[in-house]
Amino acid sequence: MRPIAIVTGASHGIGAATARLFAAEGYDVCINYLSDAAAASRVVDDCKAAGARAVAVQGDMGKIEDIQALFSACDDALGRVTCLVNNAGIIGSACRIEDLQPATLERTFRVNVFGVMYCIQEAAKRMSTRRGGKGGAIVNMSSLAAYLGSPNEYVHYAASKGAVESISIGAGKELAPEGIRVNAIRVGTTNTRIHTQGGNPERPARIAAVTPMGRIAEPEDIARATLWLASPGSGFVTGTLITVSGGSDAPIASPRPGSWPGSWRSLQIPLGIARYRIGAARRGATPTGASNCNSASAGRAFSLHRPSASSGQYERESGAAQEYGGAST
Structure with a gap:
């Protein structure tokens, strides 16, 4: 019997790449999306072309009733989930703390934190050996922002991803005796549309210039790490964070835009x-x-500090720009 994966926020970006890779590697896939039904349908077609059963289910991962409906739809269409990829998330607009709107803060935490917890709850009910399940794997998407803090841009987002990491560590320990492994990936800046959506379209080129590997991630880079964490090859790994960032995990400073004339300070x-x-x-x-x-x-x-190859100025890696799809699609 083929394992069954639910991938949230899978109509675009990292989620879509993950769904396609899982299908090619022998999983049946339940694809969650928020609003882009056409894009989700294309991902379903790609998964079916790879030999998988696949279904798309609309749902807002910031709403518990939609999350419960997603898991029920997977039960009916494919069977009991054996792998959950908590990929849906939002970043909000780039801003300083004093300019952060209450609605943005609330929505960021509702999707990125509450949604992850609710999805883990539903998955555990189905996977737990204590409840008659056969175990499984859960992979949560975090961000370098959780470590770096993303000052002057996305502190609210960084805080939400810090919570995801705490959830991953705690759930990994709590659920391990019941056959469920829970891990998280600290994702570096990734080549997706979320930069433009967040009003920061120049960010990928800026970060690529200071990344040790000379580029930002592609969605497939993150998908391959996700597949490993879901596979038997990582069978003794739980409550763990792995970083996929091309080496960009050290603080690199920049001032608040416009605050210091001339060269940037370290x-x-x-x-x-x-x-x-x-x-x-x-x-x-x-x-x-x-x-x-x-x-x-x-x-x-x-x-x-590190000079940018493109401008000679100093750049910062805040790690907050990867796209998760889901609530942002």
């Missing part, structure tokens, strides 16, 4: 004094800037 990162003491002991001296620090939380600062 980001100041505090280092714990304990680290300095270790270095000083090895050298037999006290490092400059450490003598006046009185606690383990204090420390000298150092600069992390």
Whole structure:
């Protein structure tokens, strides 16, 4: 019997690439979408061409009743889900914290956090060996923004993805005894339409210039990592975060646009004094800037920055620009 996957937000971008890859690798696929029925239908056709059974189900992943209906539709059309890919999510418009609208904040958390939790609930009811299921795998999409914070652009989005990571770690531990593995992928900037939708169309080129591998991700890069986390090859992996970003996981600073004339300044990162003491002991001296620090939380600062290949200016990787489809399609 073929395993059955539900992929939320699968009409475009990472979700569509994931659905197609899963179908090619032997899964039957339930494709969730919000509003683009034509695009979802094309993904279904591609999955069927690969030999899979496939169905598209409309639903808003910010609404619990739509989530429950999605899982029921999968039960009826394909059978009990064995893999859930929580891919649907929204990013909202780029803005500073003081300009963030309450409706944007509420909607971001409703889709990105509440929706993920509700989907895990429904999947666990069907997968859990404690409830008569046969186990399964859940893969949640997080973002580098959860680690980097995405200042001056998407702090609200970064916060929602931080919550996704906490959910993934906790659920991975809680559900492991019941045969369910839960993991998350920290996705780097990916080549999807979400940048234009979020009013930030120049971002992909800007981030590619400072990515160690010289490009941003393609949706297929993320899909392949998702497939591995769903497969028996990762059978001893749960409650884990993996980063797929081409090496872009270090803070790279930029000021708030228009705030500092001339060249961009570097980001100041505090280092714990304990680290300095270790270095000083090895050298037999006290490092400059450490003598006046009185606690383990204090420390000298150092600069992390990298010049853009295109402009010579300094760029920041906030990690918040990948598209998940779903509520944004």
